[in-house]
Amino acid sequence: MDIIFLSEVKVQTHLGVPDWERLTAQTIVLDIEIAMPDSGSCQTDDITDTIDYGVVVARIRETLAERSFKLVEALAEHICQLILQEFNSPWVKIKVAKPGILPGLKALGVVIERGRKTD
Ligand SMILES: Nc1nc2c(c(=O)[nH]1)N=C([C@H](O)[C@@H](O)CO)CN2
Numbered sequence: 001m002d003i004i005f006l007s008e009v010k011v012q013t014h015l016g017v018p019d020w021e022r023l024t025a026q027t028i029v030l031d032i033e034i035a036m037p038d039s040g041s042c043q044t045d046d047i048t049d050t051i052d053y054g055v056v057v058a059r060i061r062e063t064l065a066e067r068s069f070k071l072v073e074a075l076a077e078h079i080c081q082l083i084l085q086e087f088n089s090p091w092v093k094i095k096v097a098k099p100g101i102l103p104g105l106k107a108l109g110v111v112i113e114r115g116r117k118t119d
Pocket residue numbers: 015016017018021070071072073098101
């Protein structure tokens with residue numbers, strides 16, 4: 001399985017359980033692994049045979065600018081499903097980190113992985 005990775009992607013979004021936390025955008029940090037449908041682009045050297053990681057990052061920034069979530073879990077699920085469905089990836093792993101939320105911690109968050117359901 002060939003994987004595209006996106007490391008320490010900083011994104012602005014409205015996120016948090018208490019209402020006051022979602023009033024202003026905060027920076028979250030994403031680490032994402034995206035399985036490619038096949039390894040064709042390794043032979044063809046053609047961007048149309050792979051998942052364009054620039055397009056993925058732009059799409060993530062777009063959706064997280066529009067959406068608001070209470071839980072990091074729900075945000076992580078949303079991004080996984082978007083990548084599976086819009087980019088035809090068979091498998092995605094994402095780490096969502098909120099930096100500087102609790103004293104004494106650098107960051108906290110979740111790691112989830114999802115595969116595309118087959119019939
Ligand atoms: N499992 C989770 N626990 C908590 C979350 C979360 O998203 N998932 N969020 C919060 C608050 O938003 C906190 O980060 C700031 O008040 C608390 N626990």
